[in-house]
Amino acid sequence: MLLMPKRDWQWRYDDSHGVLSVSLGAEMEFLTPYKSKLLIPDALSELEFSVEHAKFYIDFVELLTKSINISDAAKVQLALNGTAAYFLLKPQMPKSWFFDTSSMCVYSEIGKVFQLRCQGNSVQVLVVETSIQASLVMLLSKELALNSTKTLMQFECIKVMHDRLHPLKMNRAIAAA
Template sequence: MLLMPKRDWQWRYNETHQVLSVSLGDDMEFLSPYKLKSLIPDAKQPMEFSVEHAKFYIDLVDRLSKTLSLTDAQLVQIALNATAAHFLLKPQMPKSWFFNVSHQCVYSDVGKLFQLTSTEHSVVAMVIESGLQASLVMIMSAECRLTESKSLKQFETIKVMHDRLAPLPVVSHRVNAA
């Protein structure tokens, strides 16, 4: 069932799980992967799921449903995580050095999927915030190894320069959301 925003939705910091969550009413709660250290100070207090948040969420669900074959639950999971990241994560500096330069010019847009390639592997990432020279992307693959000891899990974010974003091969448009 595709969840659509309601007036009683609210962002909260879940002390038990120590992550940002969205209270969806009717005793339902969605837990994001975002821990306190990565959140803006306002995210520590209960906050409404605003009209701006709802518009971003709905637009993303609509875009993803047209480009990917996902279940409603996967769409909701991706869209809620992207909405949380877009509005409630602290700003990041680009960390492009982890990825190879793409030799194709791309247009970065919120909700668009790209490939990031390092010397070891390639991962799928979705733009959740696009700037003039860099984009904040959310990792869509299960894991993104950055170094021997550092990796990003699915739905974690990293900011990269646009020249690191490569078009996805046509066969890679399948994303396995957890």
């Protein structure tokens, strides 16, 4: 079952867990993976889940329905994390140097899934925000070691130039006439 935004939803910084959370009513709270150093100052106090946030969340769920085959619970999790990332993360500079360049030109748009390749590993990422040259992507895989000291965990975001996004391999059936 998909959760639809309600008037009582609120963003708040959860000090006990050290991450941004969304209060989804009296008895439910969703924890994002985003720590205080990544968040804009407004995200560190209570903030309403606005109409703009609700619209983005609903649109994101619809995009996920079209782009990947996952459970409703997973869609809610991705959409809440994506909404938090889109509105409440500090702007980032691209960190493309961690990733292999793609030989194909891609069209990046919110909700689209790509691969990133780093040190021989391929992981799937979901576009959360896009601009002319770069996209903010959320890691769908469990984790990715960027180098010997830095690891990106599932649902964390990183900004990369579009030339680092590899299209997913599609299984194409060829019909013979």
